[in-house]
Amino acid sequence: MPPFIRLETSADHARSEALTRAAFWNIYQPGCHEHHYLHQLRAHPAFRPDLTFVCEEEGELAGVIACSSSHIALDGGGRLDTVTFGPLAVHPHFQKRGLARALVCHALRAARDAGEHAAVILGDPRHYGRYGFWCGERFGISMENGQFLPGLQAVELRPGALSNAAGRFHEGFPYAPDEAALAAFDAAFPPLEPAVTPSQEEFRFMCSLGHEVIPNGFM
DSSP, X not given: OOOEEEEOOGGGHHHHHHHHHHHHTTTSSSSOOXXXXXXXXXXXXXXXXXXXXXXXXXXXXXXXXXXEEEEEEETTSSEEEEEEEEEEEEOXXXXXXXXXXXXXXXXXXXXXXXXXXXXXEEOOHHHHXXXXXXXXXXXXXXXXXXXXXXXXXXXXXXXXXXXXOOEEEEESSOOOOOHHHHHHHHTTSOOOOOOOOHHHHHHHHHHTTOEEOOTTTTO
8 A cells, every 4th residue: 555645734844854853863974964954944945845745654754755946057058947855754663665765756746747847866876766867967967066976866857858958956955054053953852862873984985976077178
């Protein structure tokens, strides 16, 4: 039986943030900031409440996927509007049940039905390839600073949408975590112990793989 997926409402906010914290704690860094990101994203103009969904399992809120507007500044001039999702979180108690996949597929279909042409995210390419995402470099899409990263992933929601999309990706919500603000926000949750884990080293290695392509660099 597929999970029950619906739009997030204001009544879900605290539980969405709590499950996001539980899902990301100590995964990419000691502690996490994704729950704070989600909290701040909702107050930003880039937030897409029409494309932000939660899923329920066993009568509980089990997962959330938040979407925001973004764009590619095209090398040839102009811009291509895109949609971005994240955080994508499933509470540890409900992981390994296909909920993350269900949320991603639901959000991408909803974005396509809403008229979006492409989605660009920052995520693990070993995971998002199963949804049709390619490394942005395939389409000539780099980060805002011109760097190509394996984690910069893009997928066409309409055939050919990225055929002339070479350019620099701009997140609609540029989150810059403030340690004091994060600590104050996190204090409202039950205490958890930050720790160093192997997944953090793997994440640091993945982030170090970025490179810049210099046109005609052999000349």
